[in-house]
Amino acid sequence: MKFNSYPNFSELSSALLTEWISDIDQAALARRPAYFALAGGSTPAPLYRSLDTMLARRDICNLHLVATDERWVADSDAQSNEGLFKQCMPLSYGKQWQLLSLKNAASTPEVATEAISERLSQQIPQSFNAVLLGMGTDGHVASLFPGAPTQHDDLSCLAALHPQTRQSRMSLSLPRLLDSKKIWLVITGAEKRQILESAAQTDLPISRLLREARCNIEVFWCP
Template structure:
């Protein structure tokens, strides 16, 4: 499996090309199967690209969108990925898309896993497009190397689509798709900006242990296209 590197001169150029590419893949999915599925990440990096993507003229009413991971906080909390997706992506043309959020009313994320596994059955598999981010510790989605749950999250025999994760080096309990489920994607993008993230990725590519840097588990098991700008 390989990492294909697509580098851009600026974040603006990256967002323009990336949003077009994603829209084209979703349109293709709709053409072939009637509906398309898009899995996005949270955090800070994707917001401006989401805004561009939201303006793409595709049949958004036939697109299902969900998150690769969520922080276990309410939507009025600044850390909520769902709030960010609603603010930056589910607007303009894309306000017609169907969104499946991950945060439920359960106070402990462990008690929501079953419900979310059932919810995910409504989305087309394999996902047409998965967009991952990466943290400076090499985590992706909410598969944190510091967490007790990391072995289970990276186990490709794990039956659950979701896992509740408690990072020890980052705030909030999380809900994450498991590695096995992330890998069930037709196209996997890794969306990074800045030199610091590129340096972390180079570090990840030097060795193999996924428990140390979980992004390795994805790159080692499927084709990933890096979309990067300084």
């Protein structure tokens, strides 16, 4: 694990964007599709807005994005990660990048799991170029919560339930998150840094991610 520390989120974003755009440009130069799994939430939103501006200037049309997890709500709902991506990247959505949805018309994530897993297998048939993750103060990543399953059979995704709000979600499984050439972990604040630094002594989802990773994990942290 490589730990990068920055004085503020602006400098953190700039450093991550430089690496991200380099990966995108390399894939475009080689005429290969590029696949990325992205965390939702308010923390990375400014990063996605900056990426949108940079992508809109490029002649690229083979980027594929998927959320690391998604609430079982409409895109118009403020809690939707897929809706967040569309709002933050309106200039490049449908042009430079395409979205693979973790939702369908099923009534619950449990009913949809097999169909969404098949969709993932068909539309993202290879390892992610990179996975961008956040981490909760309870040590969860994506919607893989402490004490809950991190995978369902051999499927690429699983239904999840937020332990406090009981909100239904769909999450990429831990094996699918780990099937990546790079993992970028974006965290802020002293509390999350302490959780990360003590992860080796716990059995939280972040601990399993660090322990079972088969690729480089690069941490981007600021106060």
